[in-house]
Amino acid sequence: MKRSDNKSHCPINFSLETFGDTWSLLIVRDIVYFGKKTYGEFMESEEGISSNILASRLLLLEQKGILVKKPHESDKRKEVYFLSEKGLDVIPILLEMAGWGAKHDPETDAPQDWISIVNADRAKIIGLIRETVQDGGSIFTGPNSVISKLALI
Numbered sequence: 384m385k386r387s388d389n390k391s392h393c394p395i396n397f398s399l400e401t402f403g404d405t406w407s408l409l410i411v412r413d414i415v416y417f418g419k420k421t422y423g424e425f426m427e428s429e430e431g432i433s434s435n436i437l438a439s440r441l442l443l444l445e446q447k448g449i450l451v452k453k454p455h456e457s458d459k460r461k462e463v464y465f466l467s468e469k470g471l472d473v474i475p476i477l478l479e480m481a482g483w484g485a486k487h488d489p490e491t492d493a494p495q496d497w498i499s500i501v502n503a504d505r506a507k508i509i510g511l512i513r514e515t516v517q518d519g520g521s522i523f524t525g526p527n528s529v530i531s532k533l534a535l536i
Contacts, residue, residue, distance in 0.1 A: 401447050406440045418521030420463040471513050
């Protein structure tokens with residue numbers, strides 16, 4: 384099947400054409416790490432995305448099958464975004480990028496104990512994150528966060 388919108392059929396090129404801008408992976412990060420789900424929550428991220436870029440990236444990620452958009456349960460004027468199965472497959476990539484960044488950024492904000500937990504049993508942590516995000520949770524925030532689940536283990 385020909386992909387007319389891609390420059391080549393190289394898997395790295397495909398990945399870059401899906402996530403090759405600053406914002407797309409940060410949106411996925413915000414869902415996975417911090418449980419953000421709405422346009423307004425994404426706007427509050429510290430990197431300071433502009434509203435037109437956010438709208439464009441959310442649409443792109445939805446068109447690429449990474450995000451699924453649904454009406455908000457209690458406020459029908461809002462929409463919420465969730466990772467699709469394809470989007471959940473990005474979790475190991477985010478963990479690798481976070482580990483690399485934590486290792487090489489001397490001013491990292493990454494909690495070193497979290498990095499150590501991920502490195503100790505990557506497969507178990509990836510499964511736990513995936514399950515938690517599928518259930519609407521995240522790594523660091525909320526009552527059903529991965530961090531809170533690890534405290535119970």
